[in-house]
Amino acid sequence: MFTGIIQTRGIITEITQTSEDTLALTIRAPKVLTDVSRGDSIAIDGVCLTVTDFTAETFTADVMVQTLNLTSLGTKSAGDEVNVEPAMAVTDRFGGHIVQGHVEAVGNVVEIEPDDKWTRMRISLPEQLAPYLIDQGSITVNGISLTVAKVSEPGAVEHFFDIYLIPETLEATTLGIAEVGTVVNLETDLLARHLARMIQFQTNEEK
Numbered sequence: 001m002f003t004g005i006i007q008t009r010g011i012i013t014e015i016t017q018t019s020e021d022t023l024a025l026t027i028r029a030p031k032v033l034t035d036v037s038r039g040d041s042i043a044i045d046g047v048c049l050t051v052t053d054f055t056a057e058t059f060t061a062d063v064m065v066q067t068l069n070l071t072s073l074g075t076k077s078a079g080d081e082v083n084v085e086p087a088m089a090v091t092d093r094f095g096g097h098i099v100q101g102h103v104e105a106v107g108n109v110v111e112i113e114p115d116d117k118w119t120r121m122r123i124s125l126p127e128q129l130a131p132y133l134i135d136q137g138s139i140t141v142n143g144i145s146l147t148v149a150k151v152s153e154p155g156a157v158e159h160f161f162d163i164y165l166i167p168e169t170l171e172a173t174t175l176g177i178a179e180v181g182t183v184v185n186l187e188t189d190l191l192a193r194h195l196a197r198m199i200q201f202q203t204n205e206e207k
Contacts, residue, residue: 001087001100002088003088003096003099004138004144004146005085005095006173008084009029009084009172010027010028010081010082010083011027011029011079011081012026012028012079012080015076015078018062021065022062023063024052025062026060027061027082029084033055033057033058036051037051038054040086040087041086041101042059042061042087043083043085043087044073045143045184046071046083046101046143046186047073047143048087048101049062050062070103070106071106071185072183075183081174083143083144084143085143099140099143101143102187104129106185106186107126107141108182109121109123109178109180109181110160110180112178121162121164122161123141123161123163123184123186125186127159129186130154131154131196132188132192133148133151133161134151134192135151136148137192138189139161139163139187139188139189140185140188141163141185142185143185144169144173146169147163147164148162149161149162
């Protein structure tokens with residue numbers, strides 16, 4: 001489990017085809033490797049991956065073709081920056097919200113409005129995720145726990161949500177280098193998904 005509080009920005013140093021349907025990503029992120037072990041979970045741009053090898057400076061993780069197709073990792077190249085968060089320890093401070101690292105879909109940055117104290121960013125999302133977003137609710141974008149400022153209305157032709165980013169978030173994460181058209185990984189709030197599922201079953205039983 002993760003909290004959506006990014007620990008560092010890593011750099012992809014190597015992408016290797018290890019089998020017909022698997023790639024190995026090697027990422028330079030020494031800040032999070034002081035106590036890493038093989039088998040540890042680390043979220044890369046919000047995607048939970050397993051450490052298969054590591055050095056003092058880098059770690060390597062395998063990525064299956066399904067993950068490459070579902071997330072933005074399939075668009076990455078050596079030299080690209082990514083957000084990195086190790087799995088949460090039981091004793092850690094819970095600063096964000098419950099993040100599983102199970103990316104549901106990708107969205108696109110469609111608007112960026114900078115200001116002195118914050119930057120508003122509008123991100124598109126697939127219709128199937130729209131019911132799980134509410135104003136002031138939680139959303140994970142590229143592994144970052146963020147608060148939804150505005151959502152598109154039900155029945156909208158194009159679904160979107162707005163977030164406001166403070167300079168600290170822009171500096172500490174890759175959203176600081178995002179542009180209109182940038183593809184981002186999305187994971188909606190776990191509690192919202194559970195509640196929607198419960199309501200679905202309750203509604204079916206009452207019919």
